[in-house]
Amino acid sequence: MxxxxxxxxxxxxxxxxxxxxxxxxxxxxxxxxxxxxxxxxxxxxxxxxxxxxxxxxxxxxxxxxxYSQFLTQSVWSANSGQSRATQYASLTASVNNAVSGSANLQTALDGFFGAVSDLANAPVDTASRQALIGKASTLVSTFRSLSSQFQQIDQQTNQEISNSVDSINSLARSIADLNGQIQKAYAGGAAPNDLLDARDQAISQLSQVVGVNVTQGSDHMVTVSVGNGQPLVNGTDATTLSTAANQYDSSRLEVVGPGGSVISGQLGSGSLGATFDFRTNVLDPARNQLGRAAIALTDAFNQQHAQGIDLNGDAGGDFFTIGDPAVFNSTGNTGNAQVTATVTDVGKLGSADYIMRYNGTNWSVTTAAGVTVPSTGTGAAGDPILIDGLAISVPSGTPQAGDSFQIQPTRNAASTMSVAISDTSKIAASGPLAATKASGNTGKATLGALTVTNVADPAFNTPVNIVFTSPTTYTVNGGAPQTYADGDTITGNGWTLKLSGVPAANDTFTVKPAGSASGDNGNALALANVANKGVLDNGATTVGKSYSQLIAQVGTAGAQANTALDAQQSILDQAMASQQSLSGxxxxxxxxxxxxxxxxxxxxxxxxxxxxxxxxxxxxxxxx
Incomplete structure (x- = not known):
């Protein structure tokens, strides 16, 4: 028994x-x-x-x-993809929200040019002039507000990067500690199931932050690398990652591995990789496009404003001001050269950032993405380097081989924009010339558009008398007779004048410099037309269209991000279902x-x- x-x-x-x-x-x-x-x-x-x-x-x-190692690793991979897609969609949505928010730039542009049109209807009216300055201030505030929101999103990415690195380091230390505990437990002759689960869960959490590659050794410990092969955990040792300021722009964080090597571009999937990709592919292009639109508006409006005459009879000055392109020295530079950049041709201005490097003899320029940019010039003060509508000079100091500089032509331009005029009398609504019809005219010819074609013509300001010797002929300042037909355009020194109707003999028309408070609206009409003027892309793109491109650019990125998120969520759900059918x-x-x-x-x-x-x-x- x-x-x-x-x-x-x-x-x-x-x-x-x-x-x-x-x-x-x-x-x-x-x-x-x-x-x-x-x-x-x-x-x-x-x-x-x-x-x-x-x-x-x-x-x-x-x-x-x-347990299935294959199914578990499939979940880790799907985790990385889904976390990346979630982060990318979330950050892209923040840019979309900024662009489509209550401070809509298109509304501000419409309001501003509407005020310019109102001024053209009442060029000497103080209220119309004050309203224009008010609308200009609103427009500038909208540019600056949107730029500020983009900058806040940039700071948010810094916080995301910092938090992610802290999480990576904490999880790596946990995995390394669990490696040691698991090895000791196996020495007792049995598998420590709960410790193995804890390690897998730590790796799963790590995979959400950054893509992982996991291999298991014969000692039952795992080796973990992240991104494109950066070692993170080897047995009971864990590598510590850190953050450091970008070598050019100190306002931006990069991820740094052992020895100070920057590995930001090697992190692949996960939320951290998505943060860097968002910054490079969505945020920076949006900020650059916004700044490009601000520069285009400032340049085109100022050029036209300079061709007009204000109420004091003076030529128009700058209506807006905006900062020059930003130039950043590399922290690794050993020379003391100082680099400056200015916009010389807005029509050629793109939305890229540039890196300029010195090899000891010559300068070379690439985009921030590494694409070589054709350039001319040596960089000397009298021979600047010319690229894409920019002039880059090295006015002082001596560069050393290996020195480099980053040039951001448009990134922060919108944040530096301001209204240069506060005195309503300084608005140059009048054209530089005024056309008048003699009071004694007996014919039916009337004045049409007076258009400035070349303000630099030496005889531009010379008064001109147009006297009709017959209904079909006229002289200019007593010169040789010229033929005329109803609706013809008369060409002068840097201007054209259109008449309509049939004049009579001895009818006289005069073109001369506009006096102060003349009531002429020629330049106001031209300023209103800036809204429809091709400024960017060699005259193919208006300021408004440039902003529309920004909206389309961000909207497309958001739609693609949401589509990718749906796809990655489906992949994760399938991987989880397969793994849970066995292990759940x-x-x-x-x-x-x-x-x-x-x-x-x-x-x-x-x-x-x-x-x-x-x-x-x-x-x-x-x-x-």
Whole structure:
């Protein structure tokens, strides 16, 4: 009966392990990263009893995870992709919200040019002039506000980068510590399932921040690298990443590996890689495009304003002001050269940033993305380097081989824009010339448009008398007769005048410099037309269209980001479903197992009870 008792006890103990495992599964049904565990049983070696063997019961030999390395790594990969897509869509949405917010730049542009048109209808009216300055201030505030919002998003990316690096370092340290614990646990002869789950969960969390590559050694420890192969965890050692200011722009953070090497461009998937890609592919182009529009408006409006005459009879000055392109020295420079850049041709101005490098003899220029940019000039003050509408000079200092500079032609231009005029009398609404019709004219010819074609003509300001010698001929300042037909345009020194109707002999028209407070609206009309004037892309793009391009650019990026997010979420859901079908805790299955082990436990107890009853009966018979 001792063998029957031992058999019953073995079944009792085996069932108890099974019950404990099921209970552990049920308790951890909501634990993130938990892998379902199962108990493996083996029959004990039987005892030979004459011509047959008698079984000796069962043992619980192991508790194993329902685990697939392939499915788990698929989840890690899908995690990285989904986290990247989520971060990219979220950050892109913030730019979309800024562009389409209440301070809409298109509305401000429409309001400003509407005020210019109102001024053309009442060129000497103080209220119209004051309204124009007010609308100009609103427009500038909108440019600056949108630029400020972009700058805040840029600062947000810095915070995201800093937080991500902290998370990477913390998780790497946890994985390294778990590596050591797991190695020691395996030395005891069994797999530490819960420690393995904890390590997998830490890797899963790491994969959300940055793409991971995991390999497992024969010592049961894992090696983890991130991005394009940057080692992060090797056994019980964890590499510490850090952040540092960009070598050119100190307002921006980069991720730095061991030895100070910048690895920002090597981080691949995950939320951190998405943050850098967003900054490069969405935020920077949006900021540059906004600044490009501000420069275009400033340049075109100022050029036209300079051709007019204000109420004091003076030539128009700058209506807007805007800063020059920003130039940043590399922190690695050893020379003391100073570099400056100015915009020379807005029509050729693009939206790229540039890196200028010195090799000890010559300068070379590439875009920030590394594309070589054709250039002319040596960089000397009298021979600037010319690229894409920019003139770059090295007015002082001496560069050394390896020195480099970053040039941002448009990045922060919108934030430097301001209205240069506060005195309403300084608005140059009048054209530089005025055309008048003599009061004694008897014909039906009337004045049409007086258009300035070349303000630099040496005789531009010379007064001109146009006298008709007949309905079909006229002289200019007593010169040779010229023919005329109804609707013809008369050409002067840097201007053209259109007449309509039939003049009479001796009818006279005069073109001369406009006097102060003349009431002429020629330049105001030309200023209003700046809204429709091609300024950028060699005259193909207006200021308004440039802003529309910004909206389309950001909107397209947002739509693509949302599409990518939907696709990556589907991939993650599929990977999770496959992994959970094997490793997840199914409460119905665990309930069935619980009942099965309860019944086995109770049956084993009955075996022990039967062995005890038989033994007591035997002892009673012997004593009798």
């Amino acid at each position: 001792a063998d029957l008792l031992s058999t019953g006890v073995s079944g009792l103990l085996a069932s108890q392990v099974g019950l404990s495992t099921v209970g552990h599964n049920i308790s951890n049904v909501n634990t993130a990263g938990y892998t379902r565990q199962t108990t493996t049983f083996n029959a004990r070696a039987p005892q030979y009893n004459g011509g047959y063997y008698v079984g000796q019961g069962a043992d619980a030999v192991s508790v194993q995870r329902a 805790v199914n409460m119905d299955e665990e309930a069935a197992n619980l009942l099965r082990f309860q019944q086995a436990y109770a049956a084993s107890a009955q075996v022990i009870n039967a062995a005890n009853t038989i033994f007591d009966s035997l002892m009673t018979a012997v004593r009798g």
